[in-house]
Amino acid sequence: MQDLIPFLISGLAIGAVYGLIGSGLVVTYKTSGIFNFGHGALATVAAYCFYWLHVDLGLGWQVSAAVTVLVAGPLMGLLMELIARRLAPQRVPMKIVGTAGLILLVQGLGTIKYGPDAISVDGFLPKSEDSFAVGSVNVQYKFLFTAVIALVAVAALWALFRYTRIGLAMRAVVDDPDLLAVKGVGPVRVRRAAWLIGSTFAALSGVLLLPLVGLEPIALTFLVVTAFGAAAIGAFTSVPLTFLGGLALGVATDVSKNYVLDVSWLAGLPASLPFVILVVALLVMPRRKLMAASLIERRPPLQWHAPWRARAVAAVVVVGALATVPAFAGTKLTFYIVALTQVVMFMSLGLLVRTSGQVSLCHAAFGAIGAVAFSQFAVDHGLPWLVALLLGALVVVPVGALVALPALRLSGVFLALATLGFGIMVERLFYPLDWMFTPVSTGRVMPRPSFAQSDDAYYFFVLAIVVVCGAAVVAAERARIGRMLRGMAEAPTAVSTAGLSISVTKLIVFCVSAFMAGVSGILYGSALHSAGTTDSHYSSFYSIILLVTLALAPFANPWYAVFIGMVAIIPGYLPGEDTTYWLNAAFGFFAVQVAMAGGTPAAPARLRAAMERLGRRGRHAPDTGGQAPDEDDTAPNASLDRSAVPEAGEGFRIRGLTVRFGGVTAVDGIDLHAPIGRITGLIGPNGAGKTTLFNAGTGLLKPDRGDVSMAGRAITRASAAARGRAGVGRTFQIMNLCDSLTVADNVALGHESGLAGSRPWSQLAATRAQRRETRTAADDAMRLCGIAHLAHRQAGELSTGERRLVELARCLAGRFDVLLLDEPSSGLDQVETARFANVLERVVLDRGIGVLIVEHDMSLVMRICSYIYVLDFGKLLHEGVPESVRSSTAVRAAYLGTEELHTTGDVQEAEA
Ligand SMILES: Nc1ncnc2c1ncn2[C@@H]1O[C@H](COP(=O)(O)OP(=O)(O)OP(=O)(O)O)[C@@H](O)[C@H]1O
Numbered sequence: 001m002q003d004l005i006p007f008l009i010s011g012l013a014i015g016a017v018y019g020l021i022g023s024g025l026v027v028t029y030k031t032s033g034i035f036n037f038g039h040g041a042l043a044t045v046a047a048y049c050f051y052w053l054h055v056d057l058g059l060g061w062q063v064s065a066a067v068t069v070l071v072a073g074p075l076m077g078l079l080m081e082l083i084a085r086r087l088a089p090q091r092v093p094m095k096i097v098g099t100a101g102l103i104l105l106v107q108g109l110g111t112i113k114y115g116p117d118a119i120s121v122d123g124f125l126p127k128s129e130d131s132f133a134v135g136s137v138n139v140q141y142k143f144l145f146t147a148v149i150a151l152v153a154v155a156a157l158w159a160l161f162r163y164t165r166i167g168l169a170m171r172a173v174v175d176d177p178d179l180l181a182v183k184g185v186g187p188v189r190v191r192r193a194a195w196l197i198g199s200t201f202a203a204l205s206g207v208l209l210l211p212l213v214g215l216e217p218i219a220l221t222f223l224v225v226t227a228f229g230a231a232a233i234g235a236f237t238s239v240p241l242t243f244l245g246g247l248a249l250g251v252a253t254d255v256s257k258n259y260v261l262d263v264s265w266l267a268g269l270p271a272s273l274p275f276v277i278l279v280v281a282l283l284v285m286p287r288r289k290l291m292a293a294s295l296i297e298r299r300p301p302l303q304w305h306a307p308w309r310a311r312a313v314a315a316v317v318v319v320g321a322l323a324t325v326p327a328f329a330g331t332k333l334t335f336y337i338v339a340l341t342q343v344v345m346f347m348s349l350g351l352l353v354r355t356s357g358q359v360s361l362c363h364a365a366f367g368a369i370g371a372v373a374f375s376q377f378a379v380d381h382g383l384p385w386l387v388a389l390l391l392g393a394l395v396v397v398p399v400g401a402l403v404a405l406p407a408l409r410l411s412g413v414f415l416a417l418a419t420l421g422f423g424i425m426v427e428r429l430f431y432p433l434d435w436m437f438t439p440v441s442t443g444r445v446m447p448r449p450s451f452a453q454s455d456d457a458y459y460f461f462v463l464a465i466v467v468v469c470g471a472a473v474v475a476a477e478r479a480r481i482g483r484m485l486r487g488m489a490e491a492p493t494a495v496s497t498a499g500l501s502i503s504v505t506k507l508i509v510f511c512v513s514a515f516m517a518g519v520s521g522i523l524y525g526s527a528l529h530s531a532g533t534t535d536s537h538y539s540s541f542y543s544i545i546l547l548v549t550l551a552l553a554p555f556a557n558p559w560y561a562v563f564i565g566m567v568a569i570i571p572g573y574l575p576g577e578d579t580t581y582w583l584n585a586a587f588g589f590f591a592v593q594v595a596m597a598g599g600t601p602a603a604p605a606r607l608r609a610a611m612e613r614l615g616r617r618g619r620h621a622p623d624t625g626g627q628a629p630d631e632d633d634t635a636p637n638a639s640l641d642r643s644a645v646p647e648a649g650e651g652f653r654i655r656g657l658t659v660r661f662g663g664v665t666a667v668d669g670i671d672l673h674a675p676i677g678r679i680t681g682l683i684g685p686n687g688a689g690k691t692t693l694f695n696a697g698t699g700l701l702k703p704d705r706g707d708v709s710m711a712g713r714a715i716t717r718a719s720a721a722a723r724g725r726a727g728v729g730r731t732f733q734i735m736n737l738c739d740s741l742t743v744a745d746n747v748a749l750g751h752e753s754g755l756a757g758s759r760p761w762s763q764l765a766a767t768r769a770q771r772r773e774t775r776t777a778a779d780d781a782m783r784l785c786g787i788a789h790l791a792h793r794q795a796g797e798l799s800t801g802e803r804r805l806v807e808l809a810r811c812l813a814g815r816f817d818v819l820l821l822d823e824p825s826s827g828l829d830q831v832e833t834a835r836f837a838n839v840l841e842r843v844v845l846d847r848g849i850g851v852l853i854v855e856h857d858m859s860l861v862m863r864i865c866s867y868i869y870v871l872d873f874g875k876l877l878h879e880g881v882p883e884s885v886r887s888s889t890a891v892r893a894a895y896l897g898t899e900e901l902h903t904t905g906d907v908q909e910a911e912a
Contacts, residue, residue, distance in 0.1 A: 013143035015250020016150035019243035022230030024201035038102030040224030046206030073203030092412035101591030108585025118216035335572030343565030348516030357489025362423030367521025393518035400514025443532020446525035499724035499754030649676030657706030674852035681865035729816030739796030750810035
């Protein structure tokens with residue numbers, strides 16, 4: 001025990017700094033909704049600032065520290081508040097890129113000014129030998145000093161929270177971000193105060209950590225990243241728990257050093273422990289803690305796709321141009337080879353991030369594992385080169401599957417944190433081991449294939465692999481898996497309620513992406529003949545560079561990968577030590593700009609026009625798939641007698657359903673039946689519990705009590721996807737469409753998601769019969785809804801009314817027996833509403849399905865529903881045929897007081 005005390009003391013000191021950093025992170029995250037991945041960059045700026053004042057200008061350390069913490073820290077806070085304000089409405093990946101870009105910017109500029117080597121800085125904190133004795137234990141003053149300063153800062157935060165108005169407001173917002181919207185709190189002031197505090201704490205931590213690691217931007221940044229684990233222990237919410245978490249991390253890290261001293265294979269454990277804890281905390285944390293702050297996100301800019309013909313021509317031109325490179329590149333050819341290997345890496349990451357909406361900050365680790373496995377197969381076991389390439393990349397597949405596990409329950413910021421933690425953990429725990437990158441000085445031998453030993457031959461070989469990967473990525477995009485990935489990225493709830501098991505889709509894309517990253521890591525290593533820890537392409541920092549630069553790449557799949565990968569040739573033409581750092585700084589700067597703007601600018605209009613012309617040449621005008629609908633089909637279905645529609649089947653039923661949100665009982669013991677062959681209405685004032693009932697019925701929410709069945713089969717425990725496959729389809733109050741897909745593809749998703757289901761092979765590709773079946777179902781549904789003429793338009797271009805009809809068509813295209821429609825007529829004009837009513841009545845009769853509809857348009861409900869349930873405050877207020885609802889005094893009282901329940905206008909007025 002006596003041996004442990006020095007580790008305990010140093011651990012408490014560094015832990016207090018982690019707690020300080022974590023507290024700043026939590027305060028800014030909860031008030032602004034932005035998790036600052038660049039927090040370490042702020043600490044690094046402070047460290048540079050301190051160094052400049054103290055060493056370059058020769059000011060005393062006290063003055064330098066005071067200016068850094070009290071002037072530079074708050075200034076950074078003001079700047080961060082401005083950046084955060086513009087990042088706030090952007091999508092989560094943009095928020096991640098916007099803050100991670102700061103890391104590249106600071107690393108680039110700092111290294112240009114002070115060089116890449118760590119500059120050791122001591123002399124301002126008490127020296128190691130300055131200590132005092134407590135009993136038989138010597139305590140170094142520098143640890144005491146560090147811990148006391150961090151403690152004082154956090155105590156000041158506590159006092160601010162407790163005794164000042166702004167502090168009280170901030171505390172309230174940290175507990176519940178929605179309170180920012182409450183009048184009188186002053187959201188801008190609260191956010192600004194939070195950023196001032198967070199950045200000042202970051203500046204203080206930069207000054208305190210400087211003597212520990214020296215002036216080295218990457219080391220400093222990653223030391224600060226350690227504190228992300230502290231924030232995870234505090235569930236990204238609690239400042240006191242975060243501080244305690246920081247202390248625990250510091251102690252665990254330092255104390256574990258004592259235990260692993262003699263165990264060589266555990267040498268990396270202390271440094272990786274905080275990241276193990278970060279990943280584990282994210283895996284075990286209750287889901288509700290992982291809900292992002294409720295901010296409205298801007299829709300991404302619509303991606304333009306050049307016509308296929310134009311894309312094919314462009315592919316031939318680009319590949320042709322790349323094939324001429326060995327003729328002129330000379331000694332620069334290695335840069336081109338490296339660039340091509342990175343094209344594969346960007347395709348791999350793009351598949352995950354741009355196509356599937358996932359995030360990865362551990363792709364460099366995939367590359368490293370692939371390279372090491374390949375070297376072992378090719379060199380240690382003497383396998384043929386191509387076999388070793390294949391096996392090496394296959395080794396990365398289970399690692400990708402492992403990373404997919406967090407992705408099953410995490411998304412956005414938390415998935416980014418988990419993958420970052422995973423990458424750093426692998427780097428620190430495994431890279432130093434014997435079977436990884438040894439010998440450390442030279443790294444692993446990475447041979448080239450016997451048929452491509454020369455640079456020229458190897459270049460062509462890598463180019464061939466790029467072409468194969470590009471073709472595979474484009475083919476995947478056109479196949480079922482491509483639509484499923486887009487669906488998962490842009491309309492995850494819709495495709496999962498339509499029958500797609502998203503967990504399987506995530507697993508597939510992580511495995512494929514990991515395989516490609518492994519191939520890239522191998523090709524890169526073989527290009528340079530070795531792979532080692534000294535190569536930055538296998539480091540966690542490179543994973544950040546990859547994600548940030550990917551966001552900057554214009555163009556669609558796979559051109560963005562070619563564009564951004566080829567940037568690797570720049571250092572070949574702009575030689576000089578600093579070129580890479582200038583590039584990093586520029587990438588970081590532009591990443592922040594692009595993220596604040598919400599994405600890369602659209603392709604120039606002239607280029608688009610030229611490509612469209614090229615695409616059309618020699619072809620007839622595209623088939624629009626039909627004419628705009630006739631207004632005639634808006635007249636009521638005269639031939640239909642609603643009361644005569646037979647009840648043909650059990651359909652959808654819920655019994656005793658109860659859903660609570662904390663103290664609010666949103667649905668209270670409801671029984672409801674939506675049989676086949678009937679349109680059943682579910683109405684009630686705002687907040688009555690209708691959407692909650694739908695969510696619980698379709699498996700998006702776990703009810704506290706009650707049963708759900710479909711066609712007599714219990715589905716209470718079934719997943720949302722399984723319920724979809726059991727025949728329950730639904731639409732959403734807040735529309736859930738894939739904006740980047742065409743209307744036809746969106747509608748086809750309703751059918752295809754169920755066919756894709758939960759089997760990996762079914763998700764990858766469709767049989768010919770299934771393709772035909774899907775096309776017929778989608779065409780029928782589009783025709784029914786009067787949107788066939790929109791089939792080739794991108795969903796993101798449509799009006800709200802048209803989008804509603806696409807949602808309905810998607811639901812109609814599915815193999816569902818009962819459709820749950822949540823406010824389907826909102827956004828439709830009168831003509832569209834009339835057509836919509838006819839469509840519903842017709843499909844119920846023709847197809848023998850059932851409909852359960854939530855609607856606020858009472859005239860529509862009264863016209864098409866045969867039976868109506870009325871909810872109020874989660875309870876069933878009334879059920880019966882429309883006439884009984886109309887004459888019910890209880891219903892009238894709930895809706896309108898004593899007014900009569902007749903028209904839309906009345907109801908909406910009453911609810912306003
Ligand atoms: N995720 C949630 N967390 C906490 N409370 C919730 C949540 N979702 C819904 N509620 C609450 O449950 C109650 C029912 O909400 P719900 O959205 O189901 O009503 P609704 O009848 O669909 O209303 P609307 O017609 O406005 O869509 C409301 O009091 C709402 O505030």
